[in-house]
Amino acid sequence: MARTARPLGHCSRCRRACWKGADDFDRWNGQTSRGLLVALVCPGCQTGQVHLEAEVKEATLDYANATQDAFGRTRVLPLTGEHGPGAAGAQHG
Numbered sequence: 001m002a003r004t005a006r007p008l009g010h011c012s013r014c015r016r017a018c019w020k021g022a023d024d025f026d027r028w029n030g031q032t033s034r035g036l037l038v039a040l041v042c043p044g045c046q047t048g049q050v051h052l053e054a055e056v057k058e059a060t061l062d063y064a065n066a067t068q069d070a071f072g073r074t075r076v077l078p079l080t081g082e083h084g085p086g087a088a089g090a091q092h093g
């Protein structure tokens with residue numbers, strides 16, 4: 001119903017769609033450039049592509065609060081580690 005119409009992006013390796021709220025959502029890795037999401041790697045591909053994982057793991061990103069701009073590009077900001085209590089995880093699981 002209220003689900004986002006399009007995924008955050010697709011895995012750079014297998015093209016799997018990355019959806020907010022997916023069971024393994026928090027295990028995806030991503031890489032951004034100037035706040036724009038430029039690469040994603042799904043958990044399954046991380047296992048077999050360790051070097052790529054290392055490449056994209058340079059930053060921890062706040063996927064849960066990702067947004068999309070007018071051009072349909074996904075914007076993700078780095079996690080600051082300061083999330084207000086109860087701000088996220090309302091639909092966990």
Ligand SMILES: [Zn+2]
Nearest residue numbers: 011014042045
């Ligand atoms: Zn993949």
